[in-house]
Amino acid sequence: MATEDEFTGPVNLGNPGEFSMLELAKKVISLTGSKSQLAFKPLPQDDDPMQRKPDISLAVRKLGWEPRIALDEGLKKTIRYFRDRAA
Numbered sequence: 001m002a003t004e005d006e007f008t009g010p011v012n013l014g015n016p017g018e019f020s021m022l023e024l025a026k027k028v029i030s031l032t033g034s035k036s037q038l039a040f041k042p043l044p045q046d047d048d049p050m051q052r053k054p055d056i057s058l059a060v061r062k063l064g065w066e067p068r069i070a071l072d073e074g075l076k077k078t079i080r081y082f083r084d085r086a087a
Contacts, residue, residue, distance in 0.1 A: 003062055014054030015067045021052075024071075031075055 022038070029036055059065045069077070 007062060009058075011059045011063060012054045012056055013059055013065065014052075014056060015071065016053055016056055017067075017071060018051070018053045019071065027072065027075060028079075031072075032079055 025038055028034070029038075056066060
């Protein structure tokens, strides 16, 4: 909202730290204490990227934004948030 009028985005606010979806799933299962089992399916045939590493240079340049919370800490906060609301 505080950018020049001609700037409309979009702006990627992802985290450029790289990890696989398998690593993420295992972290979530571990942090939640879930007994969930992982299921492996064929990858989509459309334009699903094999590597997910967002370019946040526009967010840094135009918004002065970059992630400040590590993945594990962010997952713990998210899990706590949803646990508090489910109680």
